[in-house]
Amino acid sequence: MTVVQVNTEDPGEQPEPDVRVCFIGDSFVAGVGDARHLGWTGRLAARSHAQGHALTAYNLGIRRDTSADILRRFRAECTPRLPAGSHAGVVLSFGVNDTMNESGVTRAASEASVSHLRELLTQLGKSGWPALMVGPPAVDDDAHNERIISLDALLEAECARHSVPYVGVVRQMQDHDVWRREVREGDGAHPGAGGYDALAALLRPTWDSWLAALRAGQPSIQ
Template identity: 55%
Template sequence: MWNDLRVCFIGDSFVGGVGDPRCLGWAGRLAAQTYASGQPLTTYNLGVRMQTSTEILGRWQSECAPRFPDGSDARLVISFGVNDTTSIDGRPRVAPEQSAVNLSELLTQAAELPVLVVAPPPIDDAEQNARTATLDEHFAEVCAAATVPYVRVHQPLRDSAVWMREVRAGDGAHPGAAGYDELSALVWPHWREWLAR
């Protein structure tokens, strides 16, 4: 019997795959590899460049609802945070405590769905990366409290010569194809385990 598996990827430009000449990003790579492994699925990339957790919280339901008809195996992947930690006039766009509240509220609203959360990745800015690493810890705590799987990619990517080289060669934030290969490889085992639930 056909399993109508549908996955919405909601988040920012990293979800959207900005910088990838293959136009897949990590979400597209996961989908392609899943399909190639014998699991048909429908994915929707709802990444919007420059958006914060506050903006994503405000739009996720209206965007996902029409893509999740009754009877489908509807699932949600969430990834955001880098735009929250961007400093404007000496302050982050969204305070870390508010970012954590936003994630917690989104998980509460999505409580009926299987959810997977992917950590915000590093960029070519050490100070912002430090703020994002702190946010990563907050997000891990929120997901643990909600018993939602959380994929810790921030530190592995900071230690990845490929990711950091590609970010520096690009716009200072987004990698090229090899960088997205790295990110999708980190997420893949967690994704497969999550899909099997």
């Protein structure tokens, strides 16, 4: 008897890509203040997954981290999570801690913050990991917000030089009623679930475009 094997697979069907994203940054990346423990990173990842765009998301946010701290640790933390063969990318976010005044001086000078970002983007490019940058949000301190706004412009300009998409959020969050109220009622810096909902909604269009390019194995376009 001759046994005929029939291939039931659709030749046009492509396997799902192994999409992995490291979110690396500070306490806002970690989602501090959110009783649901999602923050904006978890909300973006969960919504994309629910829409059929599966991914593995790694939250690498650490409280009080500055750009210098992130530069020191990003490669050791991202490398084992973003193996060769995966559709791997990195989302960066920092700046509030850099601009925090301690003993009359900021924790990092603006020039240093930009230099750290430049080195991060250079190393990410060499590693072949597309990057997306989310700017620092607003806090409940007008003077601190002015320093954040100043740094935000510098970080955005540096990302433009590297053709890396950047989403500035400080001015929008400074004027957002829910964000302002939750930050004020909280610790003065971090919102609750409603604030992170608002921030995730602001980031969603750029995130969706960036993630689609990552899934397709294409470079991100600003």
